[in-house]
Every structure is written in C-alpha cells, then in structure tokens.
Amino acid sequence: MKYSLENVSSQPELWKDGDPVRPQLGVSYKTYPGREVFGLKDEGGDYVAFCCVARTWDVPKDVMSLSSLTSEEGTCYIPYTVWSLKKGSGKAIINALLDHVRNTVKDVRRVVTLSPNTEMARSFHLRNGAKEISTYIVTANFEYAL
Numbered sequence: 829m830k831y832s833l834e835n836v837s838s839q840p841e842l843w844k845d846g847d848p849v850r851p852q853l854g855v856s857y858k859t860y861p862g863r864e865v866f867g868l869k870d871e872g873g874d875y876v877a878f879c880c881v882a883r884t885w886d887v888p889k890d891v892m893s894l895s896s897l898t899s900e901e902g903t904c905y906i907p908y909t910v911w912s913l914k915k916g917s918g919k920a921i922i923n924a925l926l927d928h929v930r931n932t933v934k935d936v937r938r939v940v941t942l943s944p945n946t947e948m949a950r951s952f953h954l955r956n957g958a959k960e961i962s963t964y965i966v967t968a969n970f971e972y973a974l
Contacts, residue, residue, distance in 0.1 A: 829870060831917070833924040836867040836878070843867065843878045849909040849944060850880075850891070862898040866928075868921040870914070877917035879925055880909045887940045889964050894942055905929050908942040919956050926972055939972040 836842050840855040843865055858865050858880050868877040883902035888894035894908055907925060912918035929936050943949040945968045954960065958970035
C-alpha cells in the first residue's frame with residue numbers, strides 16, 4: 829500500500845482526541861515551536877496513523893526533559909508518541925518519518941524515540957530496526973539509524 833506523510837500540526841481536529849500514549853499532552857504542547865504532528869494517509873485519503881515529534885538538543889529521558897530540550901534548531905528528532913488506526917500503519921509512519929528526516933530535515937543527526945517503558949513499545953521499535961539505548965522507570969529510548 830502507498831502512503832503519504834503530511835504535517836497536520838495545524839489540523840488538531842484530526843488528532844487531538846486520539847493519542848492513547850500521551851493523552852495528557854494537549855494541542856498547545858504538541859504544536860509548540862520545535863514540535864510537530866504528522867499524519868499518514870492511505871491511498872483512499874484516510875488517515876491511518878499519527879506521530880508527534882520534537883526537535884531537541886539532546887536525548888530526553890522523560891516528558892519534562894523533552895519540554896526543556898525542545899528547540900527548532902535541535903539536532904535530535906524525537907518521536908514521542910505514535911498511534912495507528914490500521915494494522916501495520918505504525919511501522920509505516922515511522923518509516924515515512926525516517927525518509928522525511930533523511931530527505932528534507934536539515935541538521936538532524938539522530939532519531940531517538942521517547943517511548944513508554946512497556947514491552948509493546950520495546951517489541952515494536954526493536955522489530956522496526958531500532959536499537960534500545962536507554963531505559964528509565966517510565967520511559968525508554970530507541971534509536972533509528974539515519
């Protein structure tokens with residue numbers, strides 16, 4: 829299936845109520861300068877997955893450090909919440925996001941997740957080719973090769 833990645837930060841009606849990973853983070857947090865929301869569309873024009881990302885200067889260990897490290901010029905690209913509406917689209921949005929970073933985002937040197945420290949998140953990222961680089965009480969970081 830062919831998908832397209834779109835920046836949907838300015839369309840919160842598409843995603844603001846759907847985040848099962850970090851529902852406590854509102855629209856203003858997810859659209860703060862240095863943070864964006866992406867949607868993955870299928871061939872029929874339906875959104876099948878969403879991903880919130882932040883640019884940071886270093887790898888965050890929790891949401892508090894994500895807040896303080898966010899910068900529009902940051903060299904780390906941090907997917908901090910991903911959710912899919914269709915089987916397989918979580919992997920597809922991560923791959924599309926990696927292509928987006930490789931092809932269009934300047935000065936980014938690393939793509940590292942800020943994931944919940946759960947077996948589901950761990951299995952998901954390891955299956956998708958990421959390396960687990962750190963684990964904390966409530967979060968874990970997985971790095972994807974650029």
